Amino acid sequence: MSSTKQFLVTLAIIGIVLPSVALATEYKVGDNAGWTNNFDYTNWAKGKDFRVGDKLVFTYPVGVHNVFKVNGTTFKDCTIPPLDEALTSGNDVITLAIPGNKWYFCGVGQHCAVGGQKLAITVLPAGLEAPAPAPNAANGVVASGFLALIAVILSFAI
Known part of the structure; x- marks a missing residue:
């Protein structure tokens, strides 16, 4: 295969893969409120589509809160795991690597049980589109144009 064809094939592959990587979202848990109790x-999670590759960012004052990644039973009961399992930086970033249900809570005092400082989400596989609202004609044009570009690149490569 000539170097031009190899380049075009590589470019086409990048064009297919890059949009899914670029679509990863970073969620600041609690938005402006951050990670706190009585929230x-x-x-907050309702209506958000968490996907593999997305990131959760827990921001809070160091020493005031923490974050535990727990299972469903521990989450329901607010059973605090060993303290050495806590995330404590005040700016904890968790990359959602595996699809499925995920649970997080604060293990300081009664923040989970009484203060409601707990988050349960469902992570979808990367690339799996959630049900979308009615299509917008402009979005269809952009998507069609992108697919046409990939088809043209591949036709030159073959």
Whole structure:
């Protein structure tokens, strides 16, 4: 295969893979409120589509809160794991690497049990599109144009 064809094939592959990587989202848990107690994290998570590759960022004052990654039973009961399992930086970033249900809570005092400082989410596989609202004509044009570009690049490469 000539170097031009190899370049075009490589470019086409990058064009196919790059959009899924670029679409990863970083979520600041609690938005402007950050990671704190007496906040409705169930409502905060509602309507968000968490996917593999996305990141959760827990921001809070160091020493005031922490973050535990737990299982469903531990989450429900607010059973605090060993302290050495806590994330404590005040700016904890968790990359969502595996699809499925994920649970997090604060293990300081009664922040989980009484303060409601807990978050449960479902992580979808990367590239799996959640149900979308009615299509927008402009979005269809952009997607069609992108696919046409990939088809042209591949036709030159073959």
